Amino acid sequence: MNVRRISASSYSNTAPLVWSFLYGQNHGKVEIILDNAPARSAELLAQDRVDAALVPVIAFQQIDGVRLIPDVCVGAHECVRSVCLVTRGEELQDVRSAALDTSSKTSVVLTKIIFREFLGFEPTWHDAAPDIDAMLTGSDAALIIGDPALRLSALSDQNSALRAFDLAEIWHQHTGLGFVFAMWMTKRETLDIDFAAARDEGLAHTDDIAANYATEIGLSREEMKIYLTENISYSPDESMQRGMALYFELARKCGLLDKNKPLLYI
Numbered sequence: 001m002n003v004r005r006i007s008a009s010s011y012s013n014t015a016p017l018v019w020s021f022l023y024g025q026n027h028g029k030v031e032i033i034l035d036n037a038p039a040r041s042a043e044l045l046a047q048d049r050v051d052a053a054l055v056p057v058i059a060f061q062q063i064d065g066v067r068l069i070p071d072v073c074v075g076a077h078e079c080v081r082s083v084c085l086v087t088r089g090e091e092l093q094d095v096r097s098a099a100l101d102t103s104s105k106t107s108v109v110l111t112k113i114i115f116r117e118f119l120g121f122e123p124t125w126h127d128a129a130p131d132i133d134a135m136l137t138g139s140d141a142a143l144i145i146g147d148p149a150l151r152l153s154a155l156s157d158q159n160s161a162l163r164a165f166d167l168a169e170i171w172h173q174h175t176g177l178g179f180v181f182a183m184w185m186t187k188r189e190t191l192d193i194d195f196a197a198a199r200d201e202g203l204a205h206t207d208d209i210a211a212n213y214a215t216e217i218g219l220s221r222e223e224m225k226i227y228l229t230e231n232i233s234y235s236p237d238e239s240m241q242r243g244m245a246l247y248f249e250l251a252r253k254c255g256l257l258d259k260n261k262p263l264l265y266i
């Protein structure tokens with residue numbers, strides 16, 4: 001029997017979704033590829049080199065032949081903390097240039113929607129590696145995602161020189177909806193992996209996961225646990241599903257997608 005291959009980023013917010021495959025009941029049942037950048041998992045999925053991948057949701061509209069795996073996601077009801085626009089104290093209304101971390105295309109598109117649709121203007125964009133000092137040397141704002149953003153959100157609470165604007169919070173303020181950042185996707189019509197059960201097993205080990213990441217990120221274990229259990233949502237509720245549909249609609253309206261194809265699940 002061929003061993004299934006799956007891919008995901010190694011950010012802390014994906015840890016509950018992959019814990020079972022690394023340490024739990026699914027250990028050894030699949031080959032898992034971990035990479036820092038969600039965009040890399042999308043590449044592997046597009047190239048059909050994996051059976052499933054945890055990828056930015058925008059990939060559903062950009063990769064031909066993919067299907068969504070239902071009931072599991074990385075999202076937020078209101079504040080996510082780990083997808084941020086950072087400035088050196090400026091308000092977003094004063095931003096005229098922005099450096100974009102291209103690790104997640106979903107967040108790049110969300111940033112452009114926020115400026116075009118909600119703020120009513122558009123700065124100049126620059127693609128950049130996720131180095132906050134370099135990004136803010138050449139731009140007024142920097143898009144940072146994942147654990148680097150989580151570190152910066154903690155620092156901005158203590159350092160008035162930096163301001164971190166939570167993209168999920170801005171989205172919720174303007175739409176009243178939650179947001180889905182990533183989902184498992186596949187090119188297969190069926191798949192013999194229970195991603196929901198794997199998620200549940202991972203969430204049962206949130207204390208262990210928080211302890212593993214807390215020191216590295218610079219949060220206390222309790223703060224890390226709050227992030228994983230309160231900021232991040234791993235099950236898309238109705239508000240988050242409606243948010244995803246609106247996100248695709250606005251991306252198409254803003255010319256950031258060539259098409260808005262109907263959602264297709266396995």
